[in-house]
Amino acid sequence: MDQEKKLPRRAMIKAAAISATAAFVGKVNLPATEQPTNDDPTKIQGTPPGKVGTRSPFEQPSKKASDISGRTPLQDLYGIITPSDLHFERSHAGVPAINPDKYELLIHGMVERPMIFKLKDLKRFPAISRIAFIECSGNFRSGKETMTPQEICGLTSQSEWTGVMLSTLFREVGVSPKATWFLAEGSDAAVMTRSIPVEKGWKDAMIAYGQNGEAIRPEQGYPARLFLPGWEGNMNVKWIRRIELSDQPFMTREETSKYTETIKDHKIRQFSFDMDARSIITYPSYPQEVEKGWIEIRGIAWSGRGKIERVEISTDGGKHWQYARLQEPVLDKAHTYFRYLWHWDGSPTEIMSRAVDDTGYYQPFLKQLIDARGAEMGGYHLNPVTSWLIERGGRVLFKPEKWK
Amino acid sequence: MLRSISIIGMLFLLVACKGNNEKFPERYGFGRLASQAEIDSQNISIRPDGHGLPAGSGIAATGKVIYLAKCAMCHGPTGTEPTANRLVAPFGDTTKSKTIGNYWPYATTIFDYIRRAMPFNAPGSLTNEEVYHLTAFLLCSNHIIDSTKIINQVTLPEIVMPAKHLYVDDDRKGGNEVK
Known part of the structure; x- marks a missing residue:
């Protein structure tokens, strides 16, 4: 009943009228979002096939948007693929509208043959598909208990990307x-x-035009983007129009005044490309509530340096750690789903996850990051262990830690 | 039964792999050669050594007039205002904001970024001359040049930015360490 209340009243009224009509007409093309709900769905004809699928009106996951970005609702997802319309977005001047027939990619500079490729040219080359995450390097927010995974680190998403190497x-x-x-x-x-090292271009970079089996969404770079597995999101240049080969970096605004971080002794770290290993428990998390008894703790872990080796879970505030089960597939530079079955006795506690990747890197606690980089550390490349406080009544709250 | 099917399937896969005779050429011949005119029409990149800077020059006083007309609505009348995009705070200023004066390592980036992306409500609308004037104004406001300095394709890359010496390359490399 609670869910029914969430349906727009307009839809309910319209639904009632339509279902009366449907008895006579027999076929009504009604968008699923406008679908009636019935106490007994076996007594009324359902929606006929349509051109595109729709979400159940009971499910309304959405990006959390600011002027410059939209965050993936990590707490609403069950797997490692982010639905394309929920993939995070970050843009510096909005999403451009690009006609695919007019699209061209110019490659020039230190090359034998400067060339222009139209979209159809790019699609003629042998293609590959790869499931991997893209994460913005400014992906840690903190400050209050009532924060969701989406608000804390929703600038990471995963797709199957298709394109030409x-x-x-x-x-x-x-x-x-x-x-x-x-x-x-x-x-x-x-x-x-x-500016990107040529070595990465030879190793595993891709010009991607496909996302989860269809054309890349405009928010993700339609009609083509650069994809650099494991490297900070900003470098995965969307709507890519030009590649210039050089013997030095260009020191653009994004790799100097942005996407660099203050570390100890007022030093500023540049060219911090790799996304270090990280994890977050997405269930239970705020604003979910839990009941005493069996709880399957769930979440995602990922590393820009390789595969997730393991995820460790603590249900007692970090005193003891257990290995989570990793859900296959465990892919290179990819969100990896983990699960850990836990019996909660109902007493207040703190749960957290810690990722370890196949380089042997341990996801650090915030204090370790502060110790390594200083209290004035910048906001990029922060991947701390994230804790959830579970209160006696089953309420789950984020545990924010102050550092500034 | 299932087992025999899977064995047949595996055999088929083996045969398929063994029978794969694809040959990948060094080049495919897709796409077309770009003419120099096509390259020039798109190539707006500027390197820290000044390569790519166009002809033209600017001074702070003229830059201030352009700034007030086209930039101040977002960045404040002087650039020192505590906006999200604060531009001016000389090196050593105790402000927490990252500005051209206390953070940017290369002066050429100022020209490049303004010409690419500014003003926000009319990106790419400034002439090269206007961009040189604005660059001079911002360098002067941040106490990096004096008001008489002429900024052009020779003088701009010669400027050593105050924060340049603070930059270090990333040395994280995975493994069991936090950096």
Whole structure:
């Protein structure tokens, strides 16, 4: 009944009218969001097939948007693939509208043959698909107990990306062996640029045009984007229009005044590309509530450096740690789902997860990050262990830690 | 039965792999050569050594007039205002804001970014001359140059930014350490 209350009243009234009509007509094309609910769905014809699927009106996961970004509702997801319309977004001048027939990618600079590829050209090359996460490197928020996983670290999402390996295009244009960096430039209104080591381009970079089996969404770079597995989101330049091979970085605004972090002795760290290992429990988390008894703790873990080796769970505030079960598939540089069955006796406690990747890196506590980088550390590349407080009544709250 | 099917399936896969005779060429011949005119029409990148800077020059006084007309609505009348996009705080200023004066390592980035992305409500609308003037104004406001300094494709890359010496390359490399 609670759920029914959430349905718009308009939909309910319309539904009642339609169901009366349906008895005569027999076929009514009603969007699922406008569907009536029935106490007994076996006594009324359901919706006929439609052109696109829809979510149940009872399920309304949504991005949490600010002026510059939209966050993935991690607490509402059950697996490792982020539904494309819930993939986080971050843009510097909004989402451009690009006509795929006019789209072109220029590759020039230290190459034998500067070339232009239209979208249809890119699609002719042998393609690969890869499931991997993209995470914004400014992906840690804290400060109050009533924060959801989405608010704390919802700037990470995962898709199956399809496209052409950048190495294939590098061979096509004949990249000079003396080239050490390349500039990737987007065709948004910020004409956003990042410098990337050529080595990454040869290793595993991709020009992606597919996301979860369909064309990339505009918010994710339609019609084509750069995809750099495991590296900070900003470098995965969306709406990519130009790649320039060079023998030095260009020191653009995004790799100098942004996406660098203050560390100890007032030093500023630049070219921090890899996303370090991290995890978060998404169930139970705020604003969920739990009951005494068996609880399957669930969440995601990921590392930009490789595979998740294991996830450790503590249900007593970090005194003892147990291994979680990792849900297959456990993929390289990918969100990995974990589960841990726990019997809660109803007393207040604190639960947390800690990821370990296959380089042997342990997800740090916030204090370790502060010790390593200083209290003035910048907001990029923060991946601390995240704790949830479970109160006696079953309420779950984020445990914010102060550092500034 | 199931087992025999899976064995047949595995055999088929083996045969399929063994029978794969794809040959991947070094080049495919897709796409077309870009002309120099096409490259020039798109190539707006600027390197820290000044490569890519266009002809033109600017001074702070003229830059201030342009700034007040086209930038101040977001960045404040002087650039020192505590906006989310504060531009001005000389090196050593105790402000927590990261500004051109206390954080940016290269002066060429100022020209590049303004020309790319500013003003926010009309990106890409400034002339190269206007961008040079604005660059001079911002460098002067941050006490990096004096008001008489002419900024052009020779003088801009020569400027050593105050925060440059603070930059270090990332040395995280995985493994059991926190950096």
